[in-house]
Amino acid sequence: MTISxxxxxxxxxxxxxxxxxxxxxxxxxxxxxxxxxxxxxSGQRSHGQFISELFTETTEALQSLRLAVExxxxxxxxxxxxxSATGQTLTVDYAVTPILSTAGTMLLLEVHPxxxxxxxxxxxxxxxxxxxSKMLVRGLAHEIKNPLGGIRGAAQLLARQLPDENLRDYTNxxxxxxxxxxxLVDRMLGSNKLPSLAMTNVHEVLERVCNLVDAETQGDVTLxxxxxxxxxxxxxxxxxxxxxxxxxxxxxxxxxxxKNELRLGRITxxxxxxxxxxxxxxxxxxxTKIEIxxxxxxxxxxxxxxxxxxxxxxxxxGTGLGLAITQNIISQHQGLIExxxxxxxxxxxxxxxxxxxxxxx
Numbered sequence: 333m334t335i336s337x338x339x340x341x342x343x344x345x346x347x348x349x350x351x352x353x354x355x356x357x358x359x360x361x362x363x364x365x366x367x368x369x370x371x372x373x374s375g376q377r378s379h380g381q382f383i384s385e386l387f388t389e390t391t392e393a394l395q396s397l398r399l400a401v402e403x404x405x406x407x408x409x410x411x412x413x414x415x416s417a418t419g420q421t422l423t424v425d426y427a428v429t430p431i432l433s434t435a436g437t438m439l440l441l442e443v444h445p446x447x448x449x450x451x452x453x454x455x456x457x458x459x460x461x462x463x464x465s466k467m468l469v470r471g472l473a474h475e476i477k478n479p480l481g482g483i484r485g486a487a488q489l490l491a492r493q494l495p496d497e498n499l500r501d502y503t504n505x506x507x508x509x510x511x512x513x514x515x516l517v518d519r520m521l522g523s524n525k526l527p528s529l530a531m532t533n534v535h536e537v538l539e540r541v542c543n544l545v546d547a548e549t550q551g552d553v554t555l556x557x558x559x560x561x562x563x564x565x566x567x568x569x570x571x572x573x574x575x576x577x578x579x580x581x582x583x584x585x586x587x588x589x590x591k592n593e594l595r596l597g598r599i600t601x602x603x604x605x606x607x608x609x610x611x612x613x614x615x616x617x618x619x620t621k622i623e624i625x626x627x628x629x630x631x632x633x634x635x636x637x638x639x640x641x642x643x644x645x646x647x648x649x650g651t652g653l654g655l656a657i658t659q660n661i662i663s664q665h666q667g668l669i670e671x672x673x674x675x676x677x678x679x680x681x682x683x684x685x686x687x688x689x690x691x692x693x
Contacts, residue, residue, distance in 0.1 A: 350443040356401050356436040358383045358394075370424075370445055371416045387414045387422075397428065401437045404430040411446055423447045473517045480517075484510040527569035527664050534566050534573075534620055534684075535559050538601050541577045545585065545599075552594040553585055558602040563620055566684055568665055576661040577601075577624065579654035580680045584626035587678070591629045600625040611668045611683060622682040631673040639671055 344351055350367035354360060359382055363375035371387060378386060383397065389412055400407060408427045415421055422445060429440040487506040494500055542555050581599060588597035602623040609619040631639065640659040662669045667684040 350445070352386075352441040352443070353431075354383060354397075354439040354441065356438065358397055358401070358439070360386060361438065367443065370422070370443060372418045372420065373416070385417065387416045389414050397439060400428050400430055400439055404432065404437055406430060476517050477514060480510050480514050484514075527572055527661075529567050529569055531565040532568050532570045532573070534563060534568075534603060534622065535561075537568075537570060537573045537577060538603070538622070540574050541581055542601070544578060545581055549585065549594055553588070553597040553599060554595075556598060556600040558600060560603045560605060563603055563605055564686060566620055566686060568684065569661075572661045573665070576658040576682070577622070579658045580624045583654060584624065584628055584678065587628035587630075588626060598627045605686075606683070609683065611666070611685065614666075614685075616685040618686040620684045620686060622684070624680045624682075626678050627676055628678055630675040630678055631671070640669070 344362070344364045347364055348366055350370040351362075351364045352360060352367050353362040359380050360375075360378050363371075363373075363378065365375075368375050373386065384394065393409070393412065396407060396409075399405065406427070406429045408425070410425050412424055412426060413421060414424055424446055425444045427442045429442070431438045431440055484507055487503045487510070491500050491503040491507075494503070538557070538559070542557070545553065545555060581601075584599050585594065585597065588594060588599075600623070602625065604621045604623075606619045606621050607617065609616050611619070640655050659669055662682055662684070665684055667682060669683075670681045672679045672681075
């Protein structure tokens with residue numbers, strides 16, 4: 333290897349862009365460390381493998397690569413969905429550049445992962461919606477509570493002036509309904525108390541939720557525990573976090589029972605650690621991920637974008653406050669909650685930073 337070749341190899345090895353070189357048979361000649369990390373495979377072991385053994389896309393994409401070899405025509409593809417050899421689905425942009433050499437036409441693939449960028453964009457939109465929702469609810473609550481106080485006070489004064497005790501039943505109705513509306517508004521606003529943070533094992537929280545669910549359903553629903561025992565303790569408010577997780581699990585139970593017998597239901601609680609994870613604009617070195625998965629009928633597509641808004645519910649008798657309260661609790665812990673749903677599989681993911689207050693931007 334000449335000094336020039338060694339320098340070129342050194343440059344490619346240190347690029348942060350995933351780079352692959354294919355021969356004219358679409359077999360791997362070279363893969364830099366960034367590509368190894370992206371596809372979670374070894375470049376040395378994968379040498380000589382056909383492109384579809386490294387990752388798969390569509391039949392049309394494979395034809396485009398063959399055409400690029402035959403016609404030496406470069407092309408770029410945006411937001412392509414690749415499935416790696418390990419089964420991981422990746423959203424990427426990639427550019428294909430034909431290179432003429434003595435060995436024939438080779439293809440240089442530059443792959444840019446988009447998953448993280450798309451997820452951050454989605455999270456920022458979600459956080460923005462959450463802040464807008466909070467402002468609207470607070471403004472609405474102020475406008476409702478002020479006249480409610482006047483109505484309640486007037487009803488109390490009127491009750492004292494009534495000549496007939498039987499007429500007080502009507503003023504009592506006014507007072508009770510005013511109190512009910514005030515309590516509803518307070519629940520919409522959520523707790524004004526700051527979290528009482530203490531180092532807590534997240535599995536204690538999940539086990540408490542499981543015990544409560546078992547007691548409520550008399551063991552009818554199947555609860556699956558898939559815990560990572562290596563997770564360190566979290567700085568959280570234990571009671572608030574129990575309430576947050578319990579709201580999600582109860583929603584799952586109600587969704588399952590609305591379509592099937594509860595004994596056919598299956599709810600999985602899973603914990604994992606994630607490294608270098610971004611929440612909003614803040615990148616955290618280590619994050620705890622809690623997943624709640626159920627096999628219920630799923631959330632209607634028209635509700636998924638507004639799922640965490642107050643008063644939004646998929647049930648006729650639902651208040652639509654459970655998930656709004658959950659999101660408020662997670663936000664107070666500098667965390668994030670996401671949801672993906674399709675019939676037979678609904679996944680709620682809660683991300684909680686392990687080093688609150690010390691995250692790097």
